[in-house]
Amino acid sequence: MPRYLVKEMFGPTLQGEGAHAGRPCVFLRFAACNLACTWCDTDFAAEGAVKLDAADIVARLLELDVHQARMVVVTGGEPTLQWDAPLAEALRAAGFRTHMESNGTHAPAAPVDWLTVSPKPQFHTGSLALVGQPVSELKVVVDDTVDEATLAGYEARYPSEHYFAQPCMTAAYPASLARTIALVQARPRWRLSLQLHKILEIP
Numbered sequence: 609m610p611r612y613l614v615k616e617m618f619g620p621t622l623q624g625e626g627a628h629a630g631r632p633c634v635f636l637r638f639a640a641c642n643l644a645c646t647w648c649d650t651d652f653a654a655e656g657a658v659k660l661d662a663a664d665i666v667a668r669l670l671e672l673d674v675h676q677a678r679m680v681v682v683t684g685g686e687p688t689l690q691w692d693a694p695l696a697e698a699l700r701a702a703g704f705r706t707h708m709e710s711n712g713t714h715a716p717a718a719p720v721d722w723l724t725v726s727p728k729p730q731f732h733t734g735s736l737a738l739v740g741q742p743v744s745e746l747k748v749v750v751d752d753t754v755d756e757a758t759l760a761g762y763e764a765r766y767p768s769e770h771y772f773a774q775p776c777m778t779a780a781y782p783a784s785l786a787r788t789i790a791l792v793q794a795r796p797r798w799r800l801s802l803q804l805h806k807i808l809e810i811p
């Protein structure tokens with residue numbers, strides 16, 4: 609039976625970003641990422657992570673999901689490095705909707721209910737690997753490299769109903785917020801996404 613390197617599981621909480629911001633959920637955070645973005649705000653180090661099988665993960669998420677929202681945000685690190693059919697099926701069988709947050713370097717190896725892709729080509733050109741494949745939502749973190757042409761390029765590359773621009777909150781904030789608002793006003797297919805969990809100071 610496969611085992612997965614899990615950094616943390618927590619909840620109940622709220623999804624903080626994108627089209628499902630504000631929805632109650634629990635979080636599954638895998639350890640490890642294949643990128644190293646300079647402004648990364650996530651601790652995905654293997655140190656402190658634990659190896660669990662799908663049954664362990666489902667049991668813990670069910671414990672955490674005390675209000676039975678049955679939505680799990682699957683993130684990392686980079687979740688596609690470990691996501692597979694046995695875990696996807698175990699979560700589905702337990703009644704969870706799976707919302708994955710990926711950097712777009714790999715397609716998920718097993719189905720998810722919602723796929724958020726957040727490429728980081730300013731650091732890693734391989735982050736555009738899913739170009740041309742439909743994604744549930746595209747979320748671009750706006751730092752000082754992102755401009756209107758960047759957003760137009762994403763629209764051309766990624767077919768999606770949902771485009772979100774989100775200010776980088778670890779570099780040049782609040783200038784990144786002003787830049788993001790201006791970008792969204794200039795390109796109305798895009799919506800502003802804020803990291804609600806940071807603003808509300810919830811996990």
Ligand code: SF4
Nearest residue numbers: 641643645648685711
């Ligand atoms: S892809 Fe995401 S988790 Fe990985 S280093 Fe970049 S910001 Fe951090």
